[in-house]
Structure formats: C-alpha cells, structure tokens
Amino acid sequence: MYVAVKGGERAIAKSHELLARARRGDPGVPELSIAQIKEQLRLAVARVMSEGSLYDEDLAALAIKQAAGDLIEAIFLLRAYRTTLPRLSESQPLATGRMRLARRISAAFKDLPGGQVLGPTYDYTQRLLDFSLMDEVSETMPAGAASAEAFAEPFAESIVAPGIGELLGREGLLEAALPKADDPAPYDLTRDPLLFPVDRATRLQNLARGDEGFLLAMGYSTQRGYSTTHPFAGEIRHGAVPVEVFVDELGFAVEVGEIELTECQLITDFEGSATQAPQFTRGYGLAFGHAERKAMAMALVDRALRAREFGEQINLRDHPANNEEFVLSHSDNVEASGFVQHLKLPHYVDFQSNLDLLRRLRTEWEAARAAANREAA
Amino acid sequence: MSVQDGYNFAYLDEQTKRMIRRALLKAVAIPGYQVPFGSREMPLPYGWGTGGIQVTASLIGADDVLKVIDQGADDTTNAVNIRSFFRKVTGVATTEQTREATLIQTRHRIPETPLAAGQILVFQVPIPEPLRWLEPREAETRTMHALREYGVMHVKLYEDIARHGRIATTYDYPVIVNDHYLMRPSPIPKFDNPKLHRNPALMLFGAGREKRVYAVPPYTDVRSLDFDDHPFAIERWEQPCALCAATDSYLDEIILDDAGNRMFVCSDTEYCAGRQAAGHKGALAA
Amino acid sequence: MKPAIPLLQVKDLAKFYGNRVGCEQVSFNLYPGEVLCVAGESGSGKSTLLNTLAFHQRPDAGSIRYDLREEGVTDLATLPDARLRELWRTDWGFVRQNPADGLRMRVSAGANIGERLMAVGDRHYGDIRGVAKDWLQRVEIDETRLDDAPSSFSGGMRQRLQIARNLVTEPRLVFMDEPTAGLDVSVQARFLDLLRRLVAELRIAVILVTHDLAVARLLAHRLIVMRHGRIVETGLTDQLLDDPQHPYTQLLVSSVLNA
Numbered sequence: 041m042y043v044a045v046k047g048g049e050r051a052i053a054k055s056h057e058l059l060a061r062a063r064r065g066d067p068g069v070p071e072l073s074i075a076q077i078k079e080q081l082r083l084a085v086a087r088v089m090s091e092g093s094l095y096d097e098d099l100a101a102l103a104i105k106q107a108a109g110d111l112i113e114a115i116f117l118l119r120a121y122r123t124t125l126p127r128l129s130e131s132q133p134l135a136t137g138r139m140r141l142a143r144r145i146s147a148a149f150k151d152l153p154g155g156q157v158l159g160p161t162y163d164y165t166q167r168l169l170d171f172s173l174m175d176e177v178s179e180t181m182p183a184g185a186a187s188a189e190a191f192a193e194p195f196a197e198s199i200v201a202p203g204i205g206e207l208l209g210r211e212g213l214l215e216a217a218l219p220k221a222d223d224p225a226p227y228d229l230t231r232d233p234l235l236f237p238v239d240r241a242t243r244l245q246n247l248a249r250g251d252e253g254f255l256l257a258m259g260y261s262t263q264r265g266y267s268t269t270h271p272f273a274g275e276i277r278h279g280a281v282p283v284e285v286f287v288d289e290l291g292f293a294v295e296v297g298e299i300e301l302t303e304c305q306l307i308t309d310f311e312g313s314a315t316q317a318p319q320f321t322r323g324y325g326l327a328f329g330h331a332e333r334k335a336m337a338m339a340l341v342d343r344a345l346r347a348r349e350f351g352e353q354i355n356l357r358d359h360p361a362n363n364e365e366f367v368l369s370h371s372d373n374v375e376a377s378g379f380v381q382h383l384k385l386p387h388y389v390d391f392q393s394n395l396d397l398l399r400r401l402r403t404e405w406e407a408a409r410a411a412a413n414r415e416a417a
Numbered sequence: 418m419s420v421q422d423g424y425n426f427a428y429l430d431e432q433t434k435r436m437i438r439r440a441l442l443k444a445v446a447i448p449g450y451q452v453p454f455g456s457r458e459m460p461l462p463y464g465w466g467t468g469g470i471q472v473t474a475s476l477i478g479a480d481d482v483l484k485v486i487d488q489g490a491d492d493t494t495n496a497v498n499i500r501s502f503f504r505k506v507t508g509v510a511t512t513e514q515t516r517e518a519t520l521i522q523t524r525h526r527i528p529e530t531p532l533a534a535g536q537i538l539v540f541q542v543p544i545p546e547p548l549r550w551l552e553p554r555e556a557e558t559r560t561m562h563a564l565r566e567y568g569v570m571h572v573k574l575y576e577d578i579a580r581h582g583r584i585a586t587t588y589d590y591p592v593i594v595n596d597h598y599l600m601r602p603s604p605i606p607k608f609d610n611p612k613l614h615r616n617p618a619l620m621l622f623g624a625g626r627e628k629r630v631y632a633v634p635p636y637t638d639v640r641s642l643d644f645d646d647h648p649f650a651i652e653r654w655e656q657p658c659a660l661c662a663a664t665d666s667y668l669d670e671i672i673l674d675d676a677g678n679r680m681f682v683c684s685d686t687e688y689c690a691g692r693q694a695a696g697h698k699g700a701l702a703a
Numbered sequence: 704m705k706p707a708i709p710l711l712q713v714k715d716l717a718k719f720y721g722n723r724v725g726c727e728q729v730s731f732n733l734y735p736g737e738v739l740c741v742a743g744e745s746g747s748g749k750s751t752l753l754n755t756l757a758f759h760q761r762p763d764a765g766s767i768r769y770d771l772r773e774e775g776v777t778d779l780a781t782l783p784d785a786r787l788r789e790l791w792r793t794d795w796g797f798v799r800q801n802p803a804d805g806l807r808m809r810v811s812a813g814a815n816i817g818e819r820l821m822a823v824g825d826r827h828y829g830d831i832r833g834v835a836k837d838w839l840q841r842v843e844i845d846e847t848r849l850d851d852a853p854s855s856f857s858g859g860m861r862q863r864l865q866i867a868r869n870l871v872t873e874p875r876l877v878f879m880d881e882p883t884a885g886l887d888v889s890v891q892a893r894f895l896d897l898l899r900r901l902v903a904e905l906r907i908a909v910i911l912v913t914h915d916l917a918v919a920r921l922l923a924h925r926l927i928v929m930r931h932g933r934i935v936e937t938g939l940t941d942q943l944l945d946d947p948q949h950p951y952t953q954l955l956v957s958s959v960l961n962a
Contacts, residue, residue, distance in 0.1 A: 049501070394587050
C-alpha cells in the first residue's frame with residue numbers, strides 16, 4: 041500500500057518558523073538595530089541600494105537584516121518592494137560636478153583643480169586584522185575627530201571641484217557627454233523590457249543595477265586581453281550630490297534632497313575621423329553610496345560595450361565583454377539567482393520523461409549489440 | 418500593517434495589470450508569437466513562476482476560482498506557495514478540482530481532465546525562445562520567426578535520430594502554432610502536446626525573467642515538429658496507475674524502498690483521487 | 704553560341720568604414736559557370752568586396768544586379784529581406800576560410816549537409832540522409848563518417864564538408880573567402896582539384912577571394928587584382944598572369960615567381 045506525500049502547506053509554515061529562529065541566532069546576543077546596520081555596514085547598504093535600484097538607507101538596512109546579511113537576497117527584497125511604489129516624477133540630470141566631495145582621485149593627472157582628496161578608503165590600510173575591533177564597546181572617538189558630527193559627515197569640508205570631463209572637455213581632448221536636443225525620454229528598465237539592440241543610456245541603466253561580482257569579472261576580462269581597451273582612471277569621486285525636480289507650477293527646479301554617489305570616469309583610446317578631430321573616449325560608472333569597485337567595473341564594461349560604436353575590431357565569440365546581449369542578459373543577480381536556484385523546484389515530470397527514453401534507448405542498444413555479437417560469432 | 422492592507426488586489430497595481438492584459442491581447446491575436454512585456458519584480462524568485470504569476474494576477478477577479486499545480490500536483494511546495502500568495506493578496510476561492518476552476522496556473526503539466534471553453538490555463542515558462550540553443554542572438558531569432566525560418570529546428574531532430582535512432586526530445590517539445598510560429602510549450606512532457614491542439618480553453622504562457630508572454634487561443638491548431646518517416650509519438654507505460662488503474666494518464670515513478678522497488682502513479686493527483694473516489698482501484702491502492 | 708545574360712552585374716560598387724575606404728569603383732559582370740578570382744594582398748579590400756557582393760553588408764554606393772531564377776535580373780537593394788535570406792540558403796553559397804565559421808561543428812556531417820534541405824522544407828529523414836551520404840562521397844569523404852561531427856575531421860575534410868553543405872541545393876553562385884588558406888600545401892592540391900571538378904560539373908559560378916596567385920591560376924577563368932580597395936587590373940587569368948600590365952600586378956606576379 042502506498043499513500044502519496046501531502047502536507048506542503050504545513051512544511052512551509054514550519055520552515056518560516058525555523059528561518060526566523062536561524063536569522064535571530066542566539067537570543068542572548070543583542071539584536072541588530074536598523075541604525076546599526078545603516079551606520080556600521082554602510083558599504084553593504086550602498087550595494088543593496090544600487091542593485092536594488094532604490095535609494096533608501098533604512099529599507100536597505102531592513103532588507104539586510106531580514107536577509108541575515110545575504111546581500112543578493114536583500115536586493116531581491118528591496119526590488120520586490122520597489123515594484124509596488126508609484127513613480128512620481130523624474131529628477132533633473134544630476135550635476136556630479138557639483139558633488140560635495142568626500143574623496144576624489146585621478147590617476148591620469150598628478151594634480152588638478154580641487155586636488156587629490158584621499159578621503160575614507162581601504163586602499164592603504166595594509167589589511168591587517170584589527171583585533172581591537174573584537175572588543176565591542178569602543179565608545180571613544182578616533183583621535184583627531186573634532187566632534188561626533190564631523191566624524192559622521194566626511195564631506196563636511198564641502199570641497200567642490202569640476203570633474204575631469206569638464207577639464208579635458210574644454211580643450212576638446214575628451215568626447216563630450218552632453219544631452220542632445222533630440223534625446224528620447226530615458227527608458228525605464230524596471231517598467232519596460234530590455235530589447236536589443238539598446239542605446240547607451242539603457243545599457244548604463246542595466247549595468248547600474250547589475251551584479252557587482254559579474255561586472256567585476258567582465259571588466260577584469262577586458263584587462264586580460266578579452267577585449268581591446270586600455271583605460272586610465274581619469275577620475276573617481278565620491279560624495280553628496282543634490283537632487284532637483286522641476287516643478288511645472290514654479291517654472292524652475294527645486295532641490296528635494298541629497299544623495300551619496302560614487303562616479304568613475306575612465307579615459308580610453310582616442311578615436312577620430314574626417315569630420316571629428318581625434319579625442320579620448322570614455323567609459324562611465326555610477327553607483328549609489330560609496331562603491332568604487334562597482335563604479336570602476338561598470339565603467340570598464342560600458343567602454344567595452346561601445347566597441348562597435350567606434351568601429352573597433354571585435355570578436356563576439358571570444359570576447360564576452362564586448363557582447364551586448366551576453367553582458368546585459370546576464371548582469372542581473374536577482375534574475376540569475378532565481379533561475380539558478382529554480383533547479384531546486386521539483387522537475388520529476390520532465391525527469392520521468394527522460395528516464396523513460398533512456399531506458400528505451402538502452403534496451404535498443406543492448407538488442408543491437410546482441411545482434412551484432414551473434415553476427416560476429 | 419497586514420499584507421492584505423499594504424498591497425493592491427492581486428499585488429500588482431491596476432496600471433501594470435492593464436499593461437500585461439494589453440500584451441496578452443496581442444498574444445492572443447498572434448498565436449504563438451512572443452510579446453515582450455514590462456515584467457515586474459515579483460516577491461517570488463525569477464524562475465519560480467513570476468511570469469505565470471503576473472499573467473494570473475493581471476486576469477484574476479474576485480469571482481474567480483483558482484487552481485495551482487506543479488508537476489500535476491496541487492500539493493507540491495511551490496504550488497502551495499503560489500496558491501497561498503494569491504489567497505493572501507486576493508482572497509479568492511481556490512480549488513483542487515480541475516472542473517471547478519476558472520483559472521489554472523500550472524508548471525510542467527496540462528491536467529488530464531479535459532478543459533472546457535471559458536477556462537484559462539496559465540503556464541509558467543522558463544525559456545520562451547525555441548531557437549535559443551541554435552541561435553543565441555535575439556535580433557536574429559526575431560527575424561527567423563518573422564520569416565518562418567525554422568529549418569534549423571529540424572537539424573536538432575535529425576541529429577537525435579542519427580544518434581539515438583529516434584527523436585530524443587521528451588519535454589518542452591517544440592510545436593508550430595496556427596501554421597506560423599514555432600513555440601516552446603514550456604517544459605510539459607510531450608505526452609501533453611496533443612492536448613494543446615484545438616483545446617477549448619484559452620492557454621496563456623508567461624515568462625517573467627525573459628519578459629515575454631504568448632498564447633494559444635481556443636481551438637487553435639498546434640502541431641508537434643517531426644519527420645514524415647519519424648512521426649511524433651508520446652510516452653507509453655507498460656502498466657496502469659498503481660492507485661487508480663488509469664491507462665490514459667501520465668505516470669510518475671516512485672521508488673518504494675532501498676531494494677529499488679518502484680511503482681507508477683498518476684502525476685495529476687486530482688485526476689487520480691477522482692478516479693479512486695469513483696471506485697477505480699489500482700494494484701497498490703489502499 | 705550566343706552569350707548568356709550575366710548572372711551578376713556589379714556597377715560602381717563602394718563600401719566605406721567611416722572615412723576609410725573598404726572598396727570603391729568596382730564594376731564587373733559574372734556569367735553562369737564562370738570562375739572569377741579576386742586577388743590582392745591582405746588589406747586590399749578583397750574580403751570587404753566579397754561580403755558586400757554577397758550582401759552580408761549593404762553597399763554605400765553602386766548596384767548589384769542578380770539574375771534570379773523566378774524574377775529575372777533584379778537589383779539586390781530592392782529585394783525584401785526574406786527573399787535575400789532565401790537566396791543565401793538556396794541559390795547562393797558562401798564558403799569561409801575557417802570551416803568552423805561555416806559549419807556547425809558539434810552536429811554530424813549528415814546534419815551539416817542536410818540543413819539547407821530542411822530549410823527549404825524537406826521533411827523525410829531517410830531521404831535527407833540519403834542525399835547527405837551521396838554528397839559525402841562526392842566530396843571524397845568516407846560515408847561511414849556520416850554521423851561524425853566535423854570536430855573529429857581533418858582540416859581538408861572540414862573544408863570539403865563545407866563545400867558539400869553549400870552545394871547540396873545546387874546553387875548557381877558560390878562565394879569563397881580564401882578557402883585554401885588554412886590548408887597544408889599537400890592537402891591544397893587535392894582540394895583545388897575537387898573544387899575545379901565540381902564547379903565544372905555543376906556549372907556553378909564562383910567568386911573566390913585569394914592572396915595566392917597559384918590558386919587563381921588553377922581555378923579561375925578571369926582574374927581581378929585589387930589594391931587599396933580598387934581594381935587595378937582585370938583580364939583572362941592566363942593572359943593577365945603571363946603578361947601583367949599594371950606595375951602592382953607585375954610586382955605580385957614576380958614575387959610569386961621568385962618565391
């Protein structure tokens with residue numbers, strides 16, 4: 041006698057219970073607060089906001105907490121919430137040249153107006169584990185911080201400097217990147233499907249939402265010969281930029297707040313033609329919060345995807361980073377994670393179908409071999 | 418704040434539902450054609466039925482009766498999860514009875530109980546493009562569909578026969594819809610392909626991650642690809658269902674013990690239970 | 704005998720990449736069954752010309768007229784995409800330098816040959832297989848290799864398979880891009896022999912691009928010599944090679960003789 045398995049509903053309810061317990065861990069250890077995550081895991085919050093396409097530090101921190109630190113799961117949570125939000129209006133293009141800088145470096149120039157601003161960076165930390173952080177209570181302010189406020193606000197000094205694009209653009213050495221009069225309204229990938237071929241603005245939108253690890257690997261591949269670009273880090277800047285919305289009733293734009301951004305301008309090989317004097321071209325990266333790795337990888341991939349635009353010799357089969365369909369179709373970690381993990385779902389109907397065929401093929405194969413053996417004998 | 422209060426009926430906002438319904442209307446007007454649509458981020462993972470869920474959400478009304486199956490069964494965890502999602506965000510009645518349902522969302526099967534006019538069957542689709550493995554470029558496959566350049570599909574079937582002596586595609590078996598578009602029927606076993614042909618129900622296909630919907634309207638011709646000398650054929654079993662003795666249904670194989678003993682039972686649990694209730698009794702029935 | 708109407712008429716053809724010339728001011732006629740070689744060094748524009756002639760890329764100026772089986776002489780620019788693509792897989796062939804670009808490397812030789820038949824609607828497995836087997840023999844590949852993938856073939860066999868895959872629909876015009884360039888010298892002779900025989904038997908017109916004047920000498924009725932995207936000299940192959948007029952052709956010919 042056989043009784044079919046039942047009880048999916050109960051199993052799921054139980055699983056939710058277990059998950060809540062696993063997320064909380066030992067109840068003897070104090071629970072994480074949203075404020076703690078926001079303040080002390082700011083880079084995780086930045087990544088979740090960027091790839092979740094929603095600038096909201098509190099919700100991103102909540103998602104990280106709910107996902108027990110699994111950032112891709114947190115991005116998924118934030119996106120699923122974002123879907124239900126109305127889109128109220130479009131902001132004016134952000135003027136990143138007006139950024140209040142926390143950090144700004146250029147690898148192309150030794151010095152430039154506004155100077156090199158090292159700011160908070162892991163670059164020169166020597167990566168020795170700081171065992172003093174093992175002690176939980178360090179209420180003391182780091183030496184040199186004038187006040188709690190100045191410590192929490194790294195760009196209190198308000199350095200504002202023109203971007204490298206503006207500096208080189210004055211001489212015409214770098215291609216301009218200005219909106220054209222006939223530019224179409226920006227496509228919204230969260231509302232409309234990605235259709236190939238796509239314009240650069242849409243491509244950048246896809247990359248901005250793209251998985252940092254994927255972009256890092258793709259960008260890396262272009263440096264190792266799987267593409268033909270030779271970039272310089274023209275400028276990497278991180279800081280706060282005002283967001284403005286044009287109000288029809290007033291007839292002018294109004295600042296509605298400030299967001300933190302990281303921007304990367306890569307300067308690459310020059311191009312020219314009969315009608316256009318030679319100039320450097322660029323790759324562009326932009327991310328919410330402090331996210332230099334993401335912004336740089338994005339800029340490398342952006343430039344690689346422009347190869348066709350500049351008539352560069354490309355080999356789509358061997359150079360995946362030049363392949364628009366390949367890159368843009370596989371950059372999204374929520375899509376990728378869902379599809380990879382859907383293999384966990386039952387497939388036994390299909391499997392049965394294959395099993396049935398395999399048995400049949402094996403029977404036929406055995407029969408054919410037996411016949412061949414008889415003939416040979 | 419409870420979940421029901423925080424979200425619109427059926428989760429999606431009305432604008433989005435209208436957008437999806439417009440895409441579905443186009444899909445019905447051009448049977449088998451993949452219509453791009455603005456697939457939304459859903460609270461279930463991509464690959465787990467987000468396309469089907471969006472199609473269902475865009476169509477479902479307060480009077481609908483919903484049935485959700487996965488692998489033919491109403492009680493697999495994924496079916497349970499999707500059903501409970503819709504109960505939560507719509508409050509509509511749900512059922513396991515194929516005949517009672519007005520809307521059926523399915524993954525990998527078409528119910529054994531014949532569908533009737535007026536019913537809607539919604540398929541979850543992982544990869545909508547039948548030419549994907551032969552031609553990875555989207556721009557090129559669009560042209561191939563427009564011009565009905567499907568010879569290359571037969572290369573795959575030819576290769577199967579050359580290698581195995583028969584066509585070795587067993588599920589997601591490609592079909593031609595209404596004498597034009599080549600279509601993937603989603604990973605249903607080829608056993609179910611004949612049910613697609615001139616079915617009285619409306620069949621809708623949703624691919625969330627790939628952002629496409631397509632449709633087979635009621636009573637549309639659906640032909641499975643084959644060769645003249647290697648005609649399309651479905652799976653057969655040597656024994657009837659061990660529980661309900663059905664000889665006309667798709668059977669799952671269940672391993673009973675460590676010694677490898679196995680039994681074959683209907684994959685469509687509702688069909689099987691119905692037959693047992695009507696007095697049909699298989700060899701291993703209680 | 705009255706001369707037939709040209710199969711292909713090319714007039715003032717040009718293709719540019721930005722401000723760089725791919726090819727320009729190219730004009731010639733090609734008659735049924737005629738083998739035309741386009742010779743020149745790499746970078747001379749001969750591959751650009753071939754791809755433009757085959758309409759894989761649209762010319763920027765000039766016209767290409769082809770004598771279609773049904774419609775007769777037609778300007779290719781006016782041909783709808785559907786008909787153009789049909790032309791590519793029926794009445795035209797294109798043989799690539801690297802067989803991996805012209806074959807499906809992971810499906811059997813039989814399926815490679817049968818693809819065009821299936822594309823035009825053949826739906827009988829046994830018949831398709833029969834034709835494929837027959838073509839395998841015609842290109843001197845053992846018929847026991849019918850179900851093997853070309854990845855297990857030698858370079859020469861792959862190139863012969865590519866020929867069979869293209870000729871199975873009996874096209875009237877075949878484009879060839881350096882088909883011998885990847886082959887060992889010992890294999891080249893056999894391949895060229897086979898090619899010459901098949902082309903003559905089936906009366907196929909061929910436009911073949913090569914940097915190798917020896918290939919041109921063996922196969923071509925007529926020869927076009929290109930440099931910097933333009934035709935510098937054209938004529939009957941033997942005449943042109945024995946008595947080159949243009950200094951560039953003279954240089955090419957003498958460099959072969961001295962080699």
